[in-house]
Amino acid sequence: MSQKQIHSTIHVNALNSGYVNSHILFGVDFEAKEKEITVIVGPNGSGKSTLLKSIFGLCNVYSGEINYQGISIAGLSPHEVARKKIAYLPQVNNVFKNLTIKENLTMASYTLDAKQQSTRLPEIFEMFPILKKYEKSKADTLSGGERQMLAMAMALIRQPKVMLFDEPTASLSPKLADEVLSKIKQMRDDFGITIILVEQNVKRALKMGDYVYLLANGKGVFKGKSEELLSHPELGKLYLGIN
Numbered sequence: 001m002s003q004k005q006i007h008s009t010i011h012v013n014a015l016n017s018g019y020v021n022s023h024i025l026f027g028v029d030f031e032a033k034e035k036e037i038t039v040i041v042g043p044n045g046s047g048k049s050t051l052l053k054s055i056f057g058l059c060n061v062y063s064g065e066i067n068y069q070g071i072s073i074a075g076l077s078p079h080e081v082a083r084k085k086i087a088y089l090p091q092v093n094n095v096f097k098n099l100t101i102k103e104n105l106t107m108a109s110y111t112l113d114a115k116q117q118s119t120r121l122p123e124i125f126e127m128f129p130i131l132k133k134y135e136k137s138k139a140d141t142l143s144g145g146e147r148q149m150l151a152m153a154m155a156l157i158r159q160p161k162v163m164l165f166d167e168p169t170a171s172l173s174p175k176l177a178d179e180v181l182s183k184i185k186q187m188r189d190d191f192g193i194t195i196i197l198v199e200q201n202v203k204r205a206l207k208m209g210d211y212v213y214l215l216a217n218g219k220g221v222f223k224g225k226s227e228e229l230l231s232h233p234e235l236g237k238l239y240l241g242i243n
């Protein structure tokens with residue numbers, strides 16, 4: 001019987017980071033294992049986005065380590081991190097609204113050669129049929145959910161190994177949010193992508209995450225399996241509004 005081997009892909013150790021003149025994360029430890037979905041939850045302003053941005057080279061790292069497959073990526077610029085096949089999907093402004101769907105995907109695949117582009121595009125359209133249907137339409141005509149799908153497709157076309165999602169279901173209806181989250185699961189299951197997900201709907205996030213981190217006031221408060229957080233007598237109530 002084959003045994004699933006799980007390695008740590010992203011490893012953050014004693015991280016202190018933030019923005020110019022504002023120290024946000026204090027001694028945060030974090031780990032995302034290969035081919036798993038690791039969820040980051042916590043109250044508003046607790047530093048969830050800052051952790052993603054720190055990994056992607058968008059914050060100032062004061063001290064601590066950020067490693068990818070055992071190699072330090074702390075202090076690299078976002079484009080250097082992206083070159084290592086780590087993709088970051090911010091909450092907003094993640095597509096070019098005045099370009100068509102196909103043009104957006106072509107822009108996103110600029111690092112691929114023409115042959116790779118011609119094979120990747122049909123694969124992407126197979127996974128996101130809605131994008132094929134509207135390929136000639138401008139992105140600003142898409143609904144919120146469809147736009148999120150386009151942003152995911154733009155990241156996926158470059159064949160990332162790790163994807164960082166910042167609240168991909170923000171302002172979507174429950175039905176669309178479920179569709180977006182099921183695509184994210186498919187990315188793990190079909191492509192073996194390591195996922196780090198910040199999600200505002202805690203119950204939904206915990207249901208799909210393999211592992212969960214709870215941040216509060218810029219510090220790690222809990223790490224463990226989702227079920228453990230859900231059944232914790234105090235933490236859920238204290239920080240996440242779970243009764």
Ligand SMILES: Nc1ncnc2c1ncn2[C@@H]1O[C@H](COP(=O)(O)OP(=O)(O)OP(=O)(O)O)[C@@H](O)[C@H]1O
Nearest residue numbers: 019020022024042043044045046047048049050051
């Ligand atoms: N560019 C920035 N410059 C200075 N401070 C910032 C910047 N971006 C965020 N912050 C501050 O960092 C703190 C943590 O914000 P962050 O967005 O990481 O939290 P979050 O847990 O993702 O919150 P939310 O759930 O509301 O999105 C907040 O106090 C916020 O005001």
